[in-house]
Amino acid sequence: xxxxTFLQIFDTTLRLATPLLFACLAGLxxxxxxxxxxxxxxxxxxxxxxxxxxxALSGSVWIGLMAGIVGSLAFxxxxxxxxITFRGNQLISGVALNFVASGITVLIAQDLFGQGxxxxxxxxxxxxxxxxxPLAETLRPVPVIGPLYADVxxxxxxxxxxxxLLVPATWWLLYRTRFGLRLRAVGENPASVDTAGVSVxxxxxxxxxxxxxxxxxxxxxxATGLQAGFGREMTAGRGYIALAALIFxxxxxxxxxxxxxxxxxFQSLALRPxxxxxxxxxxxxxALDALPYILTVVVLAGLVGKAVPPRAGGEPYVKER
Amino acid sequence: xxxxxxxxxxxxxxxxxxxxxxADPAIIYDLGGKFDKSFNEAAFNGAKKWAEETGGTFKELExxxxxxxEQALRQLAESGANPIVMxxxxxxxxxxxVAPDFPDTKFAIIDMxxxxxxxxxxxxxxxxxxxxxxxxxxLASKTGTVGFIGGMDIPLIRRFGCGYAEGVKAVNPDATxxxxxxxxxxxxxxxxxxxxxxxxxxxxxxxDVIYAAAGxxxxxxxxxxxxxxxxxxxxxxxxxxxxxGKVLTSMTKRVDNAVYNAFNDGEAMTxxxxxxxxxxxxxxxxxxxxxxxxxxxEMKAKVEEAAAKIKSGELKVHDYMSDNTCPAATF
Numbered sequence: 001x002x003x004x005t006f007l008q009i010f011d012t013t014l015r016l017a018t019p020l021l022f023a024c025l026a027g028l029x030x031x032x033x034x035x036x037x038x039x040x041x042x043x044x045x046x047x048x049x050x051x052x053x054x055x056a057l058s059g060s061v062w063i064g065l066m067a068g069i070v071g072s073l074a075f076x077x078x079x080x081x082x083x084i085t086f087r088g089n090q091l092i093s094g095v096a097l098n099f100v101a102s103g104i105t106v107l108i109a110q111d112l113f114g115q116g117x118x119x120x121x122x123x124x125x126x127x128x129x130x131x132x133x134p135l136a137e138t139l140r141p142v143p144v145i146g147p148l149y150a151d152v153x154x155x156x157x158x159x160x161x162x163x164x165l166l167v168p169a170t171w172w173l174l175y176r177t178r179f180g181l182r183l184r185a186v187g188e189n190p191a192s193v194d195t196a197g198v199s200v201x202x203x204x205x206x207x208x209x210x211x212x213x214x215x216x217x218x219x220x221x222x223a224t225g226l227q228a229g230f231g232r233e234m235t236a237g238r239g240y241i242a243l244a245a246l247i248f249x250x251x252x253x254x255x256x257x258x259x260x261x262x263x264x265x266f267q268s269l270a271l272r273p274x275x276x277x278x279x280x281x282x283x284x285x286x287a288l289d290a291l292p293y294i295l296t297v298v299v300l301a302g303l304v305g306k307a308v309p310p311r312a313g314g315e316p317y318v319k320e321r
Numbered sequence: 322x323x324x325x326x327x328x329x330x331x332x333x334x335x336x337x338x339x340x341x342x343x344a345d346p347a348i349i350y351d352l353g354g355k356f357d358k359s360f361n362e363a364a365f366n367g368a369k370k371w372a373e374e375t376g377g378t379f380k381e382l383e384x385x386x387x388x389x390x391e392q393a394l395r396q397l398a399e400s401g402a403n404p405i406v407m408x409x410x411x412x413x414x415x416x417x418x419v420a421p422d423f424p425d426t427k428f429a430i431i432d433m434x435x436x437x438x439x440x441x442x443x444x445x446x447x448x449x450x451x452x453x454x455x456x457x458x459x460l461a462s463k464t465g466t467v468g469f470i471g472g473m474d475i476p477l478i479r480r481f482g483c484g485y486a487e488g489v490k491a492v493n494p495d496a497t498x499x500x501x502x503x504x505x506x507x508x509x510x511x512x513x514x515x516x517x518x519x520x521x522x523x524x525x526x527x528x529d530v531i532y533a534a535a536g537x538x539x540x541x542x543x544x545x546x547x548x549x550x551x552x553x554x555x556x557x558x559x560x561x562x563x564x565x566g567k568v569l570t571s572m573t574k575r576v577d578n579a580v581y582n583a584f585n586d587g588e589a590m591t592x593x594x595x596x597x598x599x600x601x602x603x604x605x606x607x608x609x610x611x612x613x614x615x616x617x618x619e620m621k622a623k624v625e626e627a628a629a630k631i632k633s634g635e636l637k638v639h640d641y642m643s644d645n646t647c648p649a650a651t652f
Contacts, residue, residue, distance in 0.1 A: 229540075
């Protein structure tokens with residue numbers, strides 16, 4: 001056990017926490033506006049396929065990124081129409097979207113490339129390259145902080161930094177702007193927002209579409225940043241872990257960051273049984289994988305403070321007549 | 322009512338005619354999917370080869386979920402397909418209950434032993450093939466540390482890992498083998514992101530050759546190894562071409578031959594256990610243009626020598642599934 005091993009684990013943590021963070025923030029916008037979103041997983045998967053496929057065809061990761069966002073937005077729009085316009089059950093709509101995504105991504109990729117629902121491996125400009133932050137090499141000799149900066153903070157695809165910056169941006173938007181106030185209000189008491197003459201539907205739609213964009217970033221990061229291409233079911237349940245993180249964070253942006261980093265840390269620790277043995281703890285990998293869900297149940301049970309979801313969450317708004 | 326009758330009648334006719342017309346063989350792919358570039362794809366290639374050579378047709382079915390197994394199997398059997406080949410250990414229990422209901426249909430299952438009078442069980446000696454690629458990994462490694470990444474943690478995958486570790490230790494008794502499993506649920510076969518992170522974690526522990534026996538997850542392992550500038554070893558199908566010059570070799574499991582043979586035998590297929598071992602060319606390692614530069618003549622000679630010893634029975638590789646222990650590694 002040395003410092004370099006710790007750095008390596010933190011490096012992995014940051015990489016694995018980023019898709020969780022995007023999806024978690026996506027859920028935060030949507031649920032704060034009163035629309036539950038089980039479909040994070042499906043939207044990420046759709047975005048991963050769209051970005052992987054378009055990046056492979058165009059050779060440009062940025063066009064792929066746009067396609068990923070569009071793919072995810074299309075799903076978000078369906079969710080919005082089903083649950084806001086037609087006041088359908090939000091959970092059912094989300095689950096349905098997950099199933100559709102699971103099938104349609106493989107179908108489209110198979111039709112385009114004939115490689116078993118996989119996109120061809122991306123190369124060169126079709127992949128999201130890691131960027132080195134300024135002064136990374138200059139600062140490396142500085143003890144403790146130098147390697148931390150050069151190895152952990154620096155050297156990630158740009159979306160990792162975008163994700164981290166989105167946390168204060170989300171906080172500012174939700175708590176310091178008029179839009180944010182209304183967004184939170186529409187999730188707590190839509191009738192009062194309606195009385196004030198603000199459209200509930202428009203607010204909820206904008207929240208759901210923001211969630212679509214964020215899930216698009218998550219999926220595109222997985223297909224072009226973490227991996228070089230799309231593979232079937234490649235999100236592997238990360239949308240649900242993000243949902244767990246959202247509850248764990250009690251629907252607050254800064255807490256969402258810590259929750260995602262913590263869950264990412266569990267995931268990266270599960271990859272290194274040797275490290276755990278070295279520090280004398282023997283936790284089986286599967287237990288670490290299950291830890292996010294266990295912690296979420298603990299929080300939901302009210303053992304660590306109270307997790308209060310937005311009051312109007314899950315209920316379609318019906319104007320009183 | 323009339324409509325109902327017509328439809329029922331039509332359905333009956335259809336079922337009848339298909340039963341008469343075809344004793345077509347059928348194949349069911351397991352959850353990894355037909356084009357997994359690995360196990361199921363090898364099965365498909367065997368079926369395709371048979372169809373091309375004989376001009377025959379075959380039925381195929383891709384599993385979408387665990388719940389479909391029995392239904393899919395019964396449907397194919399009722400449609401008159403014969404023989405029915407299924408890939409994957411997970412069909413074991415289902416086949417055991419379904420096979421007695423269709424005594425006239427022949428079944429073949431790959432990777433699992435099912436003792437029924439109309440079932441042919443085909444198993445491979447993955448530990449022997451893994452032993453050979455393990456030797457090659459140890460010979461190619463400069464750091465003395467090599468890695469193994471398995472898919473779902475099941476005895477079959479441990480058999481891969483155990484044979485591999487034994488092969489590594491045979492060349493270099495001081496070598497370190499880092500063993501990781503991706504997970505304990507079927508999702509572990511399709512998580513390339515986790516596979517890539519595991520490969521990076523193993524590299525940071527010093528591994529410079531990594532063997533992936535993990536289905537779709539292996540794609541991520543091979544990719545990460547190529548990105549990080551270390552070598553990888555593919556599995557089941559020949560995966561050398563995925564990253565030319567960066568995949569040391571592939572442990573090939575000739576599932577295609579097993580399917581091809583079963584289709585060729587047709588209804589005359591004999592039930593019982595068939596072991597596809599190194600001697601029968603059931604397992605082996607892949608050499609082609611893509612990895613020719615990576616494998617030296619000396620490496621090849623050593624591996625060939627061991628292969629000859631295994632074939633003659635002089636060298637016995639421990640089979641994890643025989644006693645659920647592994648002398649060369651701890652899981």
